[in-house]
Amino acid sequence: MDTPNSPFEALNRIVEIAGSQSEAARRLAVPQPTFWKWLQSSKRLPAEYVLLAEREFGVSRHALRPDIYPRDYPPAPDQTERWIGIDKGADRRVA
Template identity: 40%
Template sequence: MIKIVERAAEKAGGVVSLARVLGIKHTALYSWNRVPAERVLDIERITGISRHELRPDVFGKAPEAAQ
C-alpha cells in the first residue's frame, strides 16, 4: 500500500473503515499505485488530507506552497 493511503487509513480509523466509507472493498486500497482522481475529494473530506497532497499531479501544489 502506498504511504499516502496508509496515512489516510490511519486518519479514518483503519483500512476497513476507509474502504467502507468510500463504498469499496478494503483490498482495493492495496492495489492503488496512486489515489484515483475520482476518490481524492472523498478522501480529503474523510481524512483532512489535502487534495494537493493526495494528487499533486492533478491539483498542483498547495496554495501556500506555491509561493
C-alpha cells in the same frame, strides 16, 4: 501532524486517520481489497476518490494527487471579478 511528502504517504495517512484499511475503504465506498491494491501496486488514490477522501479524512488533495491538484494552482476567481462575453483587453472600436 506531519504533512505527507508523497501520494503514497498521503494514502497511508488516510489509513492512520480511519484506523484501518477496512474503515478507509468503507468510507470511500470501495471494497477493502481495492484499497489494499491502491496501497500495494499503484501507491496513489485514483482521481475520482480524491475530493471525497479530502472531505472524509482531511488529507489535502494536493498531497493525494499533486499531478492533478498542484499547490501552485491559482485560487478560484472572486465572483465580483468575473466577466462574461467580452475580452476586457480588446479594443472596443468597430473596424
